Amino acid sequence: MRWAYLGLPIVSIAVATLLAGCGQGKSTAANEATIRIGSVAPLTGPQSHIGKDNDNGARLAVDEINAQGLKLAGKPVKLELVSEDDAADPKTAATVAQKLVDDGAKAVIGHLNSGTTIPASRIYHDNGIPQISPSATAIAYTAQGYNTAYRVMANDAQQGRALGQYAVTKLGAKKIAVIDDRTAYGQGLADEFEKAVKAAGASITAREYTSDKATDFTAILTSIKGKTPDLVFFGGMDPQGGPMAQQMKRLGLRAQLLGGDGLQNINFLKLAGVDAEGVIASSPGLPLAAMPGGPAFKQKFEARFGPIQVYAPYAYDAVNVLAAAMKRADSAEPAKVLAELAKTDQSGVTGPLRFDAKGDIAGGSVTLYRVKNGAWVVLETVK
Amino acid sequence: MDIFVQQLINGLVLGSIYALVALGYTMVYGILELINFAHGEVTMVGAMSALAVIGALLGAYPQAPALLVLPAGVLAAIMVCMALGYVIERVAYRPLRRAPRLAPLITAIGVSIVLQNAAMLIWGRSYISFPAILPHGSHPILGAVITDLQIVIVTLSVLIMLGLTLLVERTRLGRAMRATAQSREVAELMGVNVNTVISATFIIGSALAAIAGVMVSAYYGLGHYYMGFMLGLKAFSAAVLGGIGNLAGAMLGGLLLGVIEALGAGYIGDLTGGFLGSNYQDVFAFMVLILVLVFRPSGLLGERVAQRA
Known part of the structure; x- marks a missing residue:
């Protein structure tokens, strides 16, 4: 009898881990080449509602791009969004960033907070992986001189x-x-x-x-x-x-x-x-209603995920900027994508998207x- | 002076909430020598279920009077938490009662994580706001302001603490609890049903947690699946400060911690000429905790073992 009980703590921890891990890591379709893109935001903890909002914004863009069909170097590819939870914690952010790098992510959308984006950016930079934060606004993020660090929001x-x-x-x-x-x-x-x-x-x-x-x-x-x-x-x-x-x-x-x-x-x-x-x-940026693609985005997003919290349009734009750079580079190779990312000049949901030399959005309001x-x-x- | 009075009021309100939660930790420790780390989460479940019931009632009957809706919410929270407290003890602690002492500590942490994640799945990640049905009156007192809600929180906490003291000191169940705390084996030999007593302890502690949870969510106007973590940690510290296992100690520790935090946050910046800011309020509170423990390792009232329950 007592032996059976000893399993209890193990079971409760296993259940907890399972629950905590919910929604992470989806299996991939085997027949098409998939490109992994990390999406990092706090999915647990006090800011998880905003984190999930960013993740949903990125997911909407990825699903749209996949539905339209993306071809690189003549072959159809699929984008796979790998959602990771940094719990708005700088230490966890670094761990998660390393995990994405080890899992072969070609680019990262995130993180949400400046406090997590900055320590993570070093890891992405050391591995030459492009990073676009939808919502980190601290000046320090792009002031580090990393050619991999971009953001789509005024600082x-x-x-x-x-x-x-x-x-x-x-x-x-x-x-x-x-x-x-x-x-x-x-x-x-x-x-x-x-x-x-x-x-x-x-x-x-x-x-x-x-x-x-x-x-x-x-x-x-x-x-x-x-x-x-x-x-x-x-x-x-x-x-x-x-x-x-x-x-x-x-x-x-x-x-x-x-x-x-x-x-x-x-x-x-x-x-x-x-x-x-x-x-x-x-x-x-502009108020959602005054964004060039604001009302249309709101409709699309809310039909699927419910009310927009705040940064979802920026996460959506970040994915589109990235996909456009991949298309121009005709490759998902980080080095080639980075070269094209700097030349970004397109219009997104949130307004015109161009970067200055540091990776900040040019002419943000x-x-x-x-x-x-x-x-x-x-x-x-x-x- | 008025600022000082206001800080004292702030601290007392916060402290009486800490005290209610700390009682749950201390009761369980007194009897089982177990730190029930899931207790903070029970508080959270209390707050969230009260919010759910109040929200549902107001959704169905928007004109329902607050005096009806609020007690309904509190009652629902108490029922849910009592059941939860019983189940937690039955499932996570009782099977391990004779296991090494680290094992139930680990299940406690496991239960805490399970509850947090279950609450996240049930109530979502968003903050739930407390409906605006609370009295908004406030009264000037010695140049400071005290609101109706603050008066209710402090009065209710004091009444509950008195009630609990009476229960432990004067009733048959209380005597059984004290006996179990002193020696489980001997109590059992004297015909005390130890399992019932332990279950009762968990149920009572969880009911207190439910009330504290509703108070916290009403006071700050919000509920969130994560709210139990910090509250649990603070209340646990309060219980240790007062001398864990001692009921009066938990009350004293809770009130002290609340007041120390408020005064620390309010004055540390001015006292150190801006060198240490209010971001050190937690550091300040825990420094006091450490100092107390250095000189009185058993906590402020920790030595009167006979009183623990």
Whole structure:
């Protein structure tokens, strides 16, 4: 009897591993040559809703390309999207990146967060594999001088500048409190924001920190309240921003809440509830409705996966940029694809797609939104 | 001064939630000397099932009064968690009761992972927001603000802790629990049904976790399959801080940890002239924990073994 019981822990761990591994690694069709493309985002943990959104965006593009039929060097090939979970954790990101390299991925779409994209980019660079991040906005990512690192979204320098100038010149804020979540993204954006605010002549009265897993901000908000700022900037994501908006109201902290693209999504509206009203946040690029392919993409995507969270169009574009480069190179060989990737000049769902010498998107714009009657309303788009 | 009062209030509210969860850890440890690492996940399941029931009720009857919907949600959460607590003990711990002590620790971690992933499959990856049915009133107190919800959370926690103390100190079941904690074999010889007592301990602890889970999701306005992890870790630390196995210790540890965190996050930046920022709030809390454990390895109230349950 007792021997049978000893199997229990093993079974429970095995079940857990199986469950955790759900949806990863699909078997491939044997008769056609397949090209593996990695798609990395947090599929578990607090940001998994956004991660799955990116993965779905990439999957939609891959399935479309496969349906149309892709031919390289005269032979039909199939793209296989290999989804990996980095749990928004820099260490896991490096492990997963190495795994993709070892599994023979020819290119990678990802990662979602700047904090994961940057350590992973080194591994892709060392192995000469092209990487296109749909959503990593930290400046450091493309500033490393890697010829393999690309992104299809405006970086934090542009976004932080736009937000900082808007806070001071349009909103008239003089005393500003800054909070960030200590991730490469949140910290980077907050630093850029702070620079722009100081340049525009306002002062930073408090700089507080939280983490990307916290839900309680009452302590730092109380401390901020004691310094009576007119504006609170948060560099971070919606799971923190939503409760933060609520807790500000609850503590009677009457300052404008301002955030970046981490807040500018539908989930933030749900989480903050009525307290979302009046919050201002920016997002790189154009609003979905104003994107050249926005409405059509929304229809296609939502018919299959449900509501778009935020970056799915960018992941979709990233795959298409990659496929176009493969087509021009007439090969999936990373070195040849990289040479063509730099010459990218096409129009995607999110707008014109061209890269500068560093791999940043050329001419990216930033749009500011405000919550009005429970929905994001466009304030203005800054070039 | 008003800022200090506000930080104290913040800390007390957070701390009373920690205390409720910490009680679950400490009760199980007191009786089985087992760290039930799945306890944080039970809290999460409580929060998520309450959210599901409240959401469904409001979907069917949008005009239903909050005073009806909320207790229904809490009750559902308690039922689900009680059943879950019983099943976890029955499936993952009882078969291993005579196995080396590391084995149930591993199954505890296994159960925790299974619950997290099951919750992800059932309720999805998205954050679920708490419906806006809660009272939004707030009262000024000594220059700070306390909301209705915060008053409810603290009062309810205190009542539950008093109730639990009475249960352990005054009832037959409580006496059986204390006896089992002191010596399982002797208790068994005295006619105590040890299995029933252990099941009861898990069921009571899980009910507390359910209530704490609903409180957390109501307080922060959200539920997520991942929410139990950090909460469980903090509550476990609170239980250790107070002296694991000791009921009063878990309550004290929970409240202390909450207050230390709030004060740490609020003042560390100003005290160190910006050298250490509020990102060190967890470090600060755990430093206090380590210091306490260095000087009192059994925790603040850890030595009064007779009181553990």
